[in-house]
Amino acid sequence: MTVLRLEGISKRFGALQANDGISLELARGEVLALLGENGAGKSTLVSILFGHYVADAGQIEAFGRVLPPGDTRAALNAGIGMVHQHFTLADNLSVLDNVMLGTEPLWRPVSGRTAARTRLLATAAKFGLGVNPDARVGDLSVGERQRVEILKALVRGARVLILDEPTAVLTPQESESLFATLGQLVAEGLSVIFISHKLDEVLRVSHRIAVLRAGRLVATLPASGATKAQLAGLMVGREVAPATRVARPRGEIVCELRNAGVAAADRRDARPLLDGVNLAVHAGEVVAVAGVSGNGQQALAEVLCGLRTLSAGSLHVAGQTLAATPRAFIAAGVARVPEDRHAVGAIGDLAVWENAVLERYRSPAFARAGVVRRDAAQAHARRLVERFDVRGVEASGLGAPARRLSGGNLQKLILGRALLGDPGATQAPRLIVADQPTWGLDVGAVAYVHQQLFDACAAGAAVLLISEDLDEIFALADRIAVMHQGRLGAARPAAAWTLGEIGLAMTGHAGHAGEWESANAA
Amino acid sequence: MGTAWLDQIASLPFWIAVLRIATPLILGTLGVLLCERAGVLNLGIEGIMVAGAFAGWLAVYQGGGLWTGVIAAALAGAAFGALHAVLTVLLGLSQHVAGLGITLLATSLASFAYRVSFPKVDSPPTIEPFAPMSALPLPVLNAQTPLTLLALLLVPLLAWVLYRTPLGLALRMVGENPAAAEGQGLSVARLRSGAVVAGSALMGVAGAFLTLSAFNAFYFNMVNGRGWVCVALVVFASWRPGKALLGALLFGFFDALQLRLQEGALVPYQFYLMLPYLMAIVALVVVARRAAYPQALMKPFRKGER
């Protein structure tokens, strides 16, 4: 029995055709995976289904009835629920508040909290999703928050559940837990649309796979019998060679953290953000810090980018202690790629060339007596754009606001800015700090960024990678350390880790207790 | 000076004055609170209070009852609130600029309308304001007018709505995480607009208190910065109605005090007049450091923007 039918869905955003004539069907009790690389149009499609966007063309039928476009309430009433990739939860309110929102008529004089609480606990029990109704959402772990998101939909009687990249923020064990939950949903007769770009999961969990590429549906096939190579080919549609690496013996220590600690700012008795972190990164090697987000990676990145002072321990870069200012770090040859390219990495309203010299505009190459040397700066920007394959600049020029660049091109601009230094620089960067450098990028851009990191490594730089993407970590790293609640485990060679061990470490169950104390061996 | 002011504080007329001075602040602060809880900073309050003062007074002057005047003031406030909502919620313009523009517009429109209606008057025409509720058995309260009682009752009412009703939850959510509200099928635009219009209506009534209760005529410059004080008081109140009442009373306390301190003082009277404004700034600074802002305050929500 078909529960959902999409016909000819198309959607355009400005110059980008996000969805192009997509038609799909979903059966009762089926798990349909929506597979595609970043930017293929998966999130757009389900947003249209859920009523966040209105399609330019096409129609949707749920349980035999046509869905009014752009109406989230109608979608909810029709039994469609969605777990967004970025959780739509209010941190300051309780679990019960978040779940209750929108479930009662707005004009009721009193909220029926007791009834809602009972209903929530009953639903949670039925699907095996333990939760505390009165907990403040901001205090929950990522996995727990996802459970709240799922319960929000189930409490409203969802019969079709959409999960948008649900495992992106989970540990391997939490992902297993989620898959078990999916099994239970299916057993109860629910249908699931599971969005992912991870081939392993998709093959494991789904009954059928729909592959999207550049906004079009290129294939629908049953999961049994499909192979990863086949899916990858369908997803990408062209040959994208993974980054290659020139083997190089590693050199001396470039960056060393000893017993580094950062105290928590607000509440006095809260756990420190960083606690006794020991890490050494050598020239020519890639060290990756793995972990679920929110375990101290942000503080670590801030310390390594010069944005935060240590409250305990020390940090040495090329043997020196640096002042905790970005300027000092830049001058010391630290190339920094921040996590959030739009909010922190670039200034959208400023021109492309202005962004290109954002870190070094004060150097004699670009400014004299307080006046900006435009020609020199623009020449440098042109060089950067050419060398680092930043596209989207030809038509509007270097003077156009950086906001116009796509995510991938913006990231290349930021990467180029960090790696290229200024014309007067005599050396390549010594240390590269890359924080989630390929988040949200398509396969081609990911390969490009990885190649740049490898090349820099071959030229003698030390690379510290902070990432939540285990695939990326295993593809790039020589050594891997796992972060949990502000503590960093010892960095072991990549070959010495199994997926299961990393998963355990990410949740704090380190198998080898002794390694927490020792300084970096290996 | 000595202990004279202590005697002043102990007297009944002092506290009557405190409550009277606090009333427009209670109403105005609740209005700003409602807007900000939904995520919208409404800097139009100063102008809206002027417009409400004028509209309310005019309605009564033209023969309407006092409560008709109050409704007229609320409607005037709501109208400017609707304009603010169009500019900031629908169009997503800077809330600072839209608010300041509306203050200028509302003030100048009210002044213009007053002058057009009364071109050649030396002393402002007066009306018969609200009478004190002498029938009430409670001291201090029985010297106040019904609008004060309204203000006091609105505090627990607004608290109830915010914390105990689905509507209040929706409003708070829209100020914390609008995407969450959309994800549950609620319209952020409607909720925010509704909050802004309702809050602005309250601001209009706050202005009407000045012409229909505290005084009996419309003067230029009668609001005199009280709107801005309300904006400061909302932060002081951590966006909670109960603390808003406390803040308004505290301000009223200082304002009433400076009036009484002036008699026979050594320092020029202007310095006493400064006290309440200074107090507002200090309150703002003290609280702002730990302020738990509604997380989506001042961030326009544009659906579907990539």
Added chain:
Amino acid sequence: MQLERRAEPSRALLVAAPFVAVVFTLLVSSLLVAWAGAPVGRAYALLLEGGFGSRFALTETLTRATPLMLTGLAAAVAFRARLFNIGAEGQLYLGALAAVAVGGLTGGTGLDVSPWLLMPAMLIAAMLAGALLLLGPALLKSRFGVDEVVTTLLANFIVLLFVSAMLDGPMKDPSAMGWPQSVALQDALQFDKLIERSRVHTGLLLALALAVGLWALLRFTTLGFEIRAVGANPRAAAFAGMAVTGTMVKVALLSGALAGLAGAVEVAGRTGYVTLDMSPGYGYGGIVIAMLAGLNPLAVVAAAVFVGGIQVGADSMSRAVAVPTYIADVIVAVALLAMLVATLLAQYRLRLTPRARSA
């Protein structure tokens, strides 16, 4: 109805925006004129004539525009850095007071120094007064996150009270027969008239020079770069190594100084002394002008002349026809809002989307 960002902001609409805004404004205010019972066409003719239609009108407009240019520049530079300085009114008055303190105390001698030294000293004192007044709220904002809109607004009231106290006391002009005004500046310190038999004074040249200077600063210098970066995205600016707080401080000093200078220029050029009503809202007017000018210093000059002309024209019109002068403020307010909407619609398209009811 929804807003959708255009891929490329329409150049045509961007250029047309101010004109569309002005036309809309005139339409709205003609309703008000009609309500006041005056003939609309004639009223507008009188307005234009009164503001721009004669030598006298133009000089009056320029005189009016001079302090507006300075407060407009003050607002423009501050808003560029996202420092919402609403305190220009207070900074103006404090600057005026400081100017008189340096240049006019004790019966006009104050300090027995040559006017060549005293003139710059007076102007610098005014700039310092304005700058320091804004520094407090600016630091409160960068250190503690206290919203500067409210602090600068409340500061205006405090400053005005302070000025009133000064005018009643230490700085009172004993020969002014009880009217609260300050001692006058010495004659040597008062600005010369630029155009004979008019009130236009050399302060106008100062304002124009500063407008060009500010434009050049923002466009060509590293400080200008920092101001624009910090205003657009403080987090990214901090990440790239810019001193955000330091830049805010510089902006605050610059903005406050410009507003304080406006006060000194008014005293030295127009009034000669300080009174409580010497500024009919120049500080607030500057904010509107800055927004009308899109925060561009050169456009501030044009916007100041526009607003000044409207105000002068409205005064003149109200003397001839029974339309209250408050229409000037209405016109300016509507023009501001209309301009914002028009500029926005050049960047975004309004789409009617078929939305069913939700909630």
